[in-house]
Amino acid sequence: MLRNYIKIAWRNLIKNKAYTIINIGGLALGMAVTLIIGLWMQDELSYDNYFTNKDKIAQIYQSQTFNGQTGTGPAIPRPLEMALREGYDDNFKHIVMTSWNNDQYLKYKETSISRPGYYTQQETPQMLGLNILKGEKDGLREINSIMLSKSTADALFGSEDPIGKIVKVNSQYDMMVSGVYEDLPFNNSFKDAKFFMPWEKYITIQEWIINAADNWGNNSFQMFVQIADNTSMDKVTATIKDVKKDLNEDLVEFNPQLFLFPMKDWYLRGSFENGKQQGGRIKYVWLFGIIGAFVLLLACINFMNLSTARSEKRAKEVGIRKSIGSQRGQLINQFLSESFLVVLFAYLIGVLIVLLSLDGFNELSRKEIEFPWGSPVFWIVSVFFILFTALLAGSYPALYLSSFRPVEVLKGTFKAGKYSGTPRKILVVLQFTVSVAFIIGTVIVMQQINYAKNRPVGYDKEGLIQVPTMSQDFSGKYELMRAEFLASNAIVEMSSSSSPTTSIWSNRSGWDWDGKPEGFQEDFAWTAVSPEYAKSLNLKIIQGRDFSREFASDSNAVLINATAVKYMGIPNPVGMFFKDSDEEDPSSPLKIIGVVEDMIAQSPYEPVKQGMYAFDKYDNASYYNMRLNPKQSASQSIAVIERVFKEHFPNIPFQYDFVDEEYGAKFRSEVRVGRLSAIFTGLAILISCLGLFGLTSFVAEQRTKEIGVRKVLGASVFNVWNMLSKDFLKLVILSCFIAVPIAYYVMNGWLQEYPYRVIVEWWIFGLAMVGAMLVTVLTVSFQAIRAAKANPVDSLRTE
């Protein structure tokens, strides 16, 4: 029987080629979108699945409250390690202290590279379950050892065996390669772990790290744990949450709360708002999931509409089958087999579309998704996907078509009733509601991105590069290097700073000033800068003066930003002092010499934070900021800079970033969402139009005789076109009115997440509506005009 169904279905597909192409094409597009979104979601949801202990691994997080605002983050103080090891050891299987992920210079013979990696404790390779390819599993036992990822080892050693070789790190210390591990995959929180070195080494390198050993106030480190087998994240959190508070009376006012942030939440649920976990990327997983479902629905609606529109053609067949003994169930099965066949073809073409577009999609979404040929789960899911789609698209037509009564259809008097088109109309309205809502959503996302991009940044980011100088080699060389670079004529000004222009790496509290309100828990963004900072960035001084080399006292001077003035509540702070409130060891007070304009260093969607730019006394900066000479091309200047750089630091790879590009990176995630939703919107519209096109052609065909009669009676081409288009246009206009409030509501909710946001203007809705109507008219007109131009004699003769 099934073979018979398939055979008939096949013949039907062959016979109505145009119908088949529209149907399969639309479904294939819809299924391709759903597949690709499915693969993307799977990739997102399987982040960190590389780790077999994923469910047991967590990072220690800390929430602290300043002035009623609770901030949450991974930075913890060093003494916490001993406190947990000594008092709470049985809660954990592993505890590892870890540095931040930083680029370090690695050198072997003449090969010098820069790679990101971690200093961490001995148990890390075991906890993460690193796949050791060569050398020791326990490779961080010796203080002077280094473990390299395969790619790092290849870059340094080529074909040589790296084990036992000496790598010079930051041209300072020699480390012996003890192991090589498989690179961690792309969708992994440790994807940037290109090497591991022992924590024990880290805590001997720099003064401030050594000093932090007993300092509960210096939150500059990370700690990862694997909990013991017999306990849960919640239990451990409940046990340790007050450890820091209990040991430090003076920190009680900030109410430090420790908790375990489980690995399975790191990537998707990593946002915290006022101390509470608040979504994160998971919202995009949902968003795209919904988009995928809707696009599939649109494609299925096409199938439903085209099938039921053709009902009069198939009515006779239903009648005959019933009269020779078919039961309704058997007819339903037959129609479902047909939709199954169509969906199967659509799926195959959909897979082809996915294969062809996967590279582009990966580029767009910054992913490394591969088509899961070898995954049995994928194929099982695919089977269900095909069945589900076939049911979704096929059940309504199957129920509808199988309900015809044989007596009526065989008598030849069968006419689909007055209301038989109503479900079809509702489905068209649904399609265009979704499409119009997508258009509006995409336009608003784009607008918000542009709005934030056009926000004044406060400084001149064009023609500015930053060069990382985090190695000890640079210490004390700033004046010399500045003179050299200026002399080379490649730059017109340069400065150094302790954070890159596009970020803030440290915050400082513990300041007093005259008129500071009692109990005010102050907190400032802190950047140590060379005197030319404002000049090199073209950052405007709006009160007081810039640093000057003329005044020796400027080594204890500070610039603050405009927000800081408001924050302190003092209208004219120039000339005032910031005093260190640490009573035992006060450093000298800092004099406010000027106020600079706010510059956006962090999120372009958030207000600028109150900030201090202090004179960098120790010449220990992380970046050089260079204003390129506008009289020559950037590439020329950079070549010169590199040459000068190499003369002085032959062991360090020359790296640089254009500040405007770094700033642009802040929009990456939004731009990505914007582009993807634009593409999906385009496809949704295309699919809807495909359906509309098919529907119009059937209506035109159905009404051939009517059109013939009307033309004989004197109707013009325009009259007929008008008659055919009007019906559809009405539906689309109705869709617009349904879509607008829904889109407004949803997009307004989305915008609330951005403190700096565009105001939704009404013309957007108008634009979307006009766009949708235009597309409708174009689609419908093609068929309508063809029908209208046909010679009436031909259509009337067919009777």
Add this chain to the structure above:
Amino acid sequence: MLLQLKNIFKWVNSGGQRVFLLKDINLDIEEGEFISVMGPSGSGKSTLLNVIGMLDNFDEGEYQFLDESVHALKEKKRANLYKEYIGFVFQSYHLLDDLTVKENLEMPLLYKKVKGSERKAMVADMLDRFNIVGKKDLFPSQLSGGQQQLVGVARALISNPKLILADEPTGNLNSQQSEEIMDLFKQLNEEGVTIIQVTHSEQNAAYGSRIINLLDGRMI
């Protein structure tokens, strides 16, 4: 007794008035009869046939078919009864355009869930008997009207029905083709199949053993 109709009424409501399609029909049909239903257009001939064939419902009265009360049966039961015992032949043949002759013949057997090997044998048998083996792979549109109706009759016969209902089976055929089909009916009737045909033609009616005349839904 094959079937019995008692006080059958069928009506539609049109413009607030009840229009009777069938009015108080009482009819007993024995196995082996060959009945012709006659009457002017709109007198209810086809409606009566559809009611007997269980394709159409009636509004009042009782219908016994082989000791089953059709009016009291559930849809599915009725379909089974019908599938088992009744075959239909239409004026405009109503073959399935997308299926070949062989496949058209096979269709009722598929719906009766007859097994594959048995099905093939029955189809081959029927092709043979109607002398259309050479046409088995042609589509209906490739056949003449008479040939199509031959296939139509073969399809009605293939599941060995007790009763064949024919709605103007020769209405679209020329006189020679008509004669062939009527001879075929006659022969089938002699083999024991009960036949009820609707016809306008006195000549065709003469093949039957009994004539029922209808006027405005009544038997006269």
